[in-house]
Amino acid sequence: MKYKRIKGTRDILPEESWKWQYLEQFITKILEQNNYNLVRTPVFEMTDLFTRSIGEETDVVSKEMYSFTDKSGKNLTLRPELTAPVIRMYIQNNLNQISPVIKLFYIDSLFRQERPQKGRYRQFHQFGFEIIGTPHPESDAEVIQTMVAIYTKLGIRDLKVKLNSIGSRDSRNKYLETLQSALEQHKTKFCSTCQDRMEKNILRLFDCKSQSCQDLLDEFAPPIIDSLSVEDREHFTQVQNFLKISGVDFEVDKKLVRGLDYYTRTTFEITSSLLGAQDAICGGGRYDHLVEDLGGQPTPAVGVACGMERLMLILDQIDTIPARKNKLVYFAVLGENAREKAFEILCKIRNRGVTAEMDFMRRSLKSQMRNAGKKEAHLVAIIGDNEIEENRIILKNMKLGKQQEVTVENIINEILKQLNEVEV
Ligand code: AMP
Numbered sequence: 001m002k003y004k005r006i007k008g009t010r011d012i013l014p015e016e017s018w019k020w021q022y023l024e025q026f027i028t029k030i031l032e033q034n035n036y037n038l039v040r041t042p043v044f045e046m047t048d049l050f051t052r053s054i055g056e057e058t059d060v061v062s063k064e065m066y067s068f069t070d071k072s073g074k075n076l077t078l079r080p081e082l083t084a085p086v087i088r089m090y091i092q093n094n095l096n097q098i099s100p101v102i103k104l105f106y107i108d109s110l111f112r113q114e115r116p117q118k119g120r121y122r123q124f125h126q127f128g129f130e131i132i133g134t135p136h137p138e139s140d141a142e143v144i145q146t147m148v149a150i151y152t153k154l155g156i157r158d159l160k161v162k163l164n165s166i167g168s169r170d171s172r173n174k175y176l177e178t179l180q181s182a183l184e185q186h187k188t189k190f191c192s193t194c195q196d197r198m199e200k201n202i203l204r205l206f207d208c209k210s211q212s213c214q215d216l217l218d219e220f221a222p223p224i225i226d227s228l229s230v231e232d233r234e235h236f237t238q239v240q241n242f243l244k245i246s247g248v249d250f251e252v253d254k255k256l257v258r259g260l261d262y263y264t265r266t267t268f269e270i271t272s273s274l275l276g277a278q279d280a281i282c283g284g285g286r287y288d289h290l291v292e293d294l295g296g297q298p299t300p301a302v303g304v305a306c307g308m309e310r311l312m313l314i315l316d317q318i319d320t321i322p323a324r325k326n327k328l329v330y331f332a333v334l335g336e337n338a339r340e341k342a343f344e345i346l347c348k349i350r351n352r353g354v355t356a357e358m359d360f361m362r363r364s365l366k367s368q369m370r371n372a373g374k375k376e377a378h379l380v381a382i383i384g385d386n387e388i389e390e391n392r393i394i395l396k397n398m399k400l401g402k403q404q405e406v407t408v409e410n411i412i413n414e415i416l417k418q419l420n421e422v423e424v
Pocket of ligand 1: 081112114119120121124125280281283284307308309310
């Protein structure tokens with residue numbers, strides 16, 4: 001085969017695309033009920049938007065971005081995440097003027113040059129939502145609670161919410177010094193990337209995938225939670241309090257710092273054992289300085305992003321997406337005049353909201369009927385030149401196994417009537 005899809009990308013085939021549509025509509029409905037507004041941003045942005053927000057030393061920026069120079073010499077990058085683009089949009093379009101607190105959501109594709117495996121792709125999709133404009137802990141709790149509600153309504157039972165606080169910038173900077181002095185004497189025991197990161201951005205050690213580095217951190221790194229200021233602690237306690245009020249179970253994971261630099265205070269992840277090695281369905285946190293860092297007014301915010309492919313992997317296992325309700329009306333046609341009449345009825349009936357299809361292969365009636373069966377048509381309208389002359393169409397109800405003759409004038413009404421009678 002000459003052309004194949006790029007490694008780490010996926011084709012969504014007809015039988016799967018229904019599930020994607022169902023899921024996107026499901027998510028949209030719940031987020032709209034929670035008063036989030038859909039936004040869409042461009043697929044590519046200035047590279048600097050991502051380096052500046054996500055951080056030079058993160059895996060995403062240092063290893064995984066699809067960056068290129070366009071013909072005018074601009075450095076551009078296919079978005080590897082959506083929070084920075086949404087914040088860029090928020091600033092550029094003065095969305096702060098709409099309301100002091102604004103709630104946005106997205107469902108879109110993103111790109112990271114990671115090592116492809118189950119649940120990890122190079123082009124993948126996320127839905128995510130952000131509450132921009134408030135520092136208060138109830139908004140952190142709302143984001144987590146809303147995500148848990150979506151999963152629960154989708155029938156997912158096996159969830160674990162892991163929660164941590166990495167403090168405000170000030171207390172984190174103090175922590176970084178503590179961490180530096182605690183790890184300094186063990187530096188050579190870490191992998192070369194970690195050693196390099198100890199110089200440049202020591203918090204990123206927690207992202208290392210090597211078990212021996214993680215063991216060293218368990219042994220020697222002081223928990224970040226111990227370095228929180230009084231205000232940070234109070235915020236963290238309040239987030240937990242609001243989560244309890246909302247009935248969300250969680251556990252504190254002291255090592256959860258998340259792999260992007262912009263987070264402050266709350267960080268969280270939701271995992272499912274149905275996912276195997278890549279077990280995080282979603283991750284998020286508070287980012288109180290991002291708007292300011294990208295050139296806007298100081299504006300606190302909190303958000304979350306969920307991997308759609310991973311969500312789909314879970315839903316495939318628990319099988320909770322209902323089958324498509326396909327009430328197809330199939331027009332089996334024989335002869336020139338019949339074809340014209342059938343085409344006319346086809347166009348009219350679609351205008352009445354009916355899913356209808358006509359044979360385009362000009363095959364024998366037998367193979368048209370076989371085709372209708374394969375497509376699981378509910379009704380088949382059989383139209384031949386003779387029938388048109390005699391003003392009658394045979395309407396076969398495949399579900400009830402009955403057929404009757406209907407006049408051309410009555411066919412649309414009869415189809416609508418029978419479709420409403422069909423058990424689905
Ligand atoms: P992040 O943007 O890294 O915080 O990731 C948020 C969520 O996106 C994760 O919990 C995953 O569900 C999903 N995700 C991240 N990277 C990938 C990937 N390469 N392929 C598929 N899903 C991903």
